[in-house]
Amino acid sequence: MKKIYFTVGPSQVYPTLYKHLNQALKINIPSLNHRGADFKELFKQTTNNLKTLLNIPESYQIFFVSSALEAMERTIMGLTEKTSFHIITGSFGKAWANFAAELGKNVLKSDLLYSKIPKETELICITQNDTSTGFWIPMEDIYNLKKKYPEKLIAIDIVSSIPYVDIDYKYIDVAFFSVQKGFGLPAGLGIMIVSPKALEKTEKLIKKGIVTGSYHSLKNLSEKAKDFQTPETPNVLSIYLLNQVIKDMLKISLKKIRENTDKKAEALYNFFDNHKKYQPFIKNHKFRSPTTLVIDVKGESERLRKKLAKKGFIIGAGYGDNKLNHLRIANFPSHTLKNVIEMLKYI
């Protein structure tokens, strides 16, 4: 039976993945020298295409790392001398704050977006869409925070909202994601989008003698990226596949992909808002994630997931303590409205 993965990541693969993977093998991508001209061209094309797709300013740099958790660590090490501030709406925001503490930083936290940011804050860390709760922070709210505190750096985790989330990068200093969610690729590659202001800050820290990391410090990543390379032998195959999927998305247009995502999200939320028993976990429409929906199914998660699996639909369990209470449903570009409607029939 063909399976459709509605899990929140890894998730359903992008429909063209197999075609691109076969082509990658045909042209020997796994044997490609990461210091050679062909790799540099791949790096250049991939980052340029990503900038075009996501409307990222020319002056921002793009780094390849191994995961979004790595990006959390590199951001803290590279941009904080002493104090980071974390807005927490779920488990991933909490994890980021824990990493900062483990890295010896003074960690300030808030569960509200509208909190007062203390003066000593150097970096504000925000999980824009927390997969554990399905809590979505609208970008306007983040821009307003930056307008209120223009001297603070802002880093956002957009792991499970990209490429749907539409970002005006001039308000953002670091954004990062991994490729196994919205891009429908195998896991093992993280992407960081970094502003010139963030790179200036890391230079200042290095001059002060602060440890900002080693091979993957923001400075080392930046220097290698200027020459279209990475410090280590990277996941070249995944970079190649990402470039191909971005090109596919550019052909469809992100506008169309976003419209489709909205249609699917509407179908899903309508269904559960009108369900007599199962309800969206986030009540306030403003904060509901369109890309990773969390549904409170009152302890019936396992039963429903098994029932759906029999029909070929693989759905995510709740996160952590909510494993048995929640269903988590991804709404990524790889999912079709037809899949969504079909799947909902069995709930």
Added chain:
Amino acid sequence: MKKIYFTVGPSQVYPTLYKHLNQALKINIPSLNHRGADFKELFKQTTNNLKTLLNIPESYQIFFVSSALEAMERTIMGLTEKTSFHIITGSFGKAWANFAAELGKNVLKSDLLYSKIPKETELICITQNDTSTGFWIPMEDIYNLKKKYPEKLIAIDIVSSIPYVDIDYKYIDVAFFSVQKGFGLPAGLGIMIVSPKALEKTEKLIKKGIVTGSYHSLKNLSEKAKDFQTPETPNVLSIYLLNQVIKDMLKISLKKIRENTDKKAEALYNFFDNHKKYQPFIKNHKFRSPTTLVIDVKGESERLRKKLAKKGFIIGAGYGDNKLNHLRIANFPSHTLKNVIEMLKYI
């Protein structure tokens, strides 16, 4: 034209790679949930098979990271409060020492294996086979060092000598490699083999308040590995492929693979020892790498590489400043004696 990659990494892919990759897609490995039972089983099987193949003690833990350079960083952060000692035989040993300095450690260096290790040394870092020079340190010499300084931790980079190099792990505290060399897999996965003594040391550092990292600290890696998981969403596809290639190697037997490697190394060194112009860069037979040979071709590297490429043989250039002076030739399990003999015809 079919190409044979004699580059030192990424290199020629393992002959069964395509078959395993197709199977991985068929069973939806890219969509596999990294917190589920199937992934835990894959983790367990892969680490058990690796322990069997390489004769690693049961009490040692195996961690999945993203690259060997990451392993260098994690080793320094996790095992050094103040001072690391580096035995340097080429550019990769030098890089490791630089990372330690960037991480704020007191870095001691030596270019000789038989140097006196200063009292304050906590960790001795050795690149057992430096790909930049083709310099090979016999394991017996490393064991002797450990016997002389049993209280010091020893970490070895075996990136380009594994699975050929035969190690008695009781003398070693950390060993690491990446999969794109001896295992013939796409790049993007690093493996760390870690002793109980190393994990005790990292616990001691944490108790003293030393920063040992965050999501990929040795402690966090160890805790997740106990439950057959990784802190982040890992490169699941690559772990799957590694397990398959290890199983293939177990069928052939590592003894046979080592014998074949010796035969190919002999053919290569015999050819160049008897060549009127091109000579092995390392003169002393004891220190000559069987797995990554560096040949001094007196400025003719580019000409020879182009000539060989026309016949389908892709050979590595020299490293760094020696780009035009050296050829670098890998001798991994993916390379056949037939390939080697055919390739040498065109030099």
